[in-house]
Amino acid sequence: MSKVQKPEKSDKIDNIVGMLMEYEKMTVDLMRKATDTPILEQYDLNAPYAKARIIKEDGQIKYRIDEVTLTDEEKKKLKEIGELLIEELDVDIKRLGSNENAAAYIRKLVERIIKNYKIKLTTDSLDRLMYYVIRDFVHFDKIDPLMRDPWIEDISCNGFGIPIYIWHRKHESIPTNVIFQTAEELDKFTLKLAYMTGRAISIAQPVLDATLPDGSRVQMTYEKEVTRRGSTFTIRKFRERPLTCTDLIIYNTLSAEIAAWYWYVIEKQASVLVVGGTASGKTTTINTLAMFIKPNAKIVSIEDTSEIQLPHENWLSSVVRTGFGVSGSISEITLFDLLKNAMRQRPEYIIVGEVRGSEAYTLMQAIATGHGGLATLHADSAEAAIHRLESEPMNIPRPLIPTIDAIGVQTRVQVGEKSVRRMVNVAEVVGLDPTTKDVLTNDVFKWNPKNDTYVFYGRSYVLENIMKRHGYKHEEVMEELNNRRMVLEWMVRNNIRDFKDVVEVIRTYYVNPQQLLERVKREKMEAPSGGSRPA
Incomplete structure (x- = not known):
């Protein structure tokens, strides 16, 4: 009967080295996978707290929000501060007039809570927590970075546990990494959206079409009364600068x-x-x-x-x-x-x-x-x-x-x-x-x-009817159309796109068309040929 040999010290070392090498290989593979995910575009949304990354993963374009991360301890304190804030709020935030006033009020209240309840936080931790508190209490909660992205036209949530989809002006319909994980979380947020519009949504009236304070149009359904996946919402974002x-x-x-x-x-x-x-x-x-x-x-x-x-x-x-x-x-x-x-x-x-x-x-x-x-x-x-x-x-x-x-x-x-x-x-x-x-x-x-x-x-x-009604000659109308086309092309060449600037040009044409046309023709003659259209 043979004796069981104890493993030599060198065998133990070999095993440990082998495990380390396997771990290193797994780490390298993960890093390579992360590196192999092409970043098509990235830009700030609310610097330095939130940015957007548009990536291509598994052949699909996806939209990723990267926000400042919190430690487990910071998450506990954020929850504690949030609960205390709800108890201490003594004013309707909407009555404060603007988001700036509301944010300033919330900031002071949070600082008072931290002092009164002796919550210990470093300066950096307080800064990160304050971002999330103001995001959730004043702005649009977890979709706030999406609302800040000027490239996004529509934001659609089709139920809980499903990625929110956006319509991006460059990349069209793409999924995000923003998800309402539970029905309760989504229902709560839907009620908040309704509150922000100044309207009500309920089981009795589970459909709402309204306007958010920033002018964005929102359509909502509540719970599973009319939509099987629970509450839903679609936001068509308002443009601060109207297109011209x-x-x-x-x-x-x-x-x-x-x-x-x-x-x-x-x-x-x-x-x-x-x-x-x-x-x-x-x-x-x-x-x-x-x-x-x-x-x-x-x-x-x-x-x-x-x-x-x-x-x-x-x-x-x-x-x-x-x-x-x-x-x-x-x-x-x-x-x-x-x-x-x-x-x-x-x-x-x-x-x-x-x-x-x-x-x-x-x-x-x-x-x-x-x-x-x-x-x-x-x-x-x-x-x-x-x-x-x-x-x-x-x-x-x-x-x-x-x-x-x-x-x-x-x-x-x-x-x-x-x-x-x-x-x-x-x-x-x-x-x-x-x-x-x-x-x-x-x-x-x-x-x-x-x-x-x-x-x-x-x-x-239509032009012929205008000629008959006003007694205009065909040549007069054609010249007028050509003049207006020249003014429009001049605005394109000079990248005059701002709402106020375009309106001013149109006003000027009505007040003194000859003066504007002389400027347009003069600048057209002075401009070098082969200029490109603005992007």
Whole structure:
């Protein structure tokens, strides 16, 4: 019977070395995997506390938020401070007037809590904890970095345990690393969002469409009353700097020639519908076109949620009010109510954020009596828009349809590898066929997908009607369109994109067009040839 040999000392060392080598190999593999994840882009969101990283992982583009990390001890103290803060809060944060005032108030209250309860923190720890406290109590909690990213258009949460998705202007629809882990956490945040809008959401009324304090539009559902995965929300972010006609031309959403045409016919109080699908940029385009309205004109805008931003002093912005009670009809003020009220204020232009109900008939009557009109409608073509207007619940009589002068069709299309917005068609409503009574339309401009350009079809009935109405000659109108196109192209060349700057150029053109045109022509002659379009 053989004896069991004790392992030699050298064998133990060999085993330890082998384990260390295996550990080192695993570490190297992990580091290599991290290094192999390409970072497509990274930028600060709330320096030095939060930044965005856009990476490509497993063949998919993903959005990552990197925030300052807390130790386990700091997390415990953050929870303790948060609970004490809820007990000590003695004022409605919304009543403090601004986020800056609210943050200053919370900061002082936290400092008092730390002092009174003798919570020991280093200066660095306090700085990190203060970031999270203000983020959660004053701002948008864990989605706050997303709300700060100017490249994000939409933020969508489809339930708990699911990554929040965003629509990024460069990378389109991509998942993030922000997740509401439990139904309770998401329900709590949904209630907070509703509170921030000044409205209520509950099991009795589980759907809410409202506006956040920063102007962003939010649509929410609560618990599992209407959505199986629990509470949901979608935020369409508000642009602090509205897009201008220069932006749309640079993005090639429309051409300078189309913009000049719109500028001229809108000045002459034409009625324009911009139609398209969801997130096609209809409201943005309507807002941009409305900047062409003469500076002193009386404008009334009517919307479900406030999105229109205009520079005009003589502009009345009105928004619907949702009622209360089980039916939601008590004290409700609808688009129809607001439009009827607007008609008593002698507006020169009426802007309706989205036409979809009985208010359409009143709008058509207003247009028929000589008011300029701008509105959006969900439809994918001019023909589909006309069909929707004639159908339930709008029920516009066919003889009223020709009161619409132009229908611009805007949609998302694929150009190369990018999803972009294009005004694929500008059609005029010419009238009714005398025999068939069909609505007759005329294509003025169309987008050519082969080379991403716009084609003018040679005839505009709207321009012809303007000539007849005002006694203008064809040459005069063509010269006016050319002058406005030159001004728009000059703004593009000089990268004049800021809201205030573009508005000032339009104002100047109305006040002293000759002076502006002389400057445009002079600078065009002085400019070196072959200049590139701004990015």
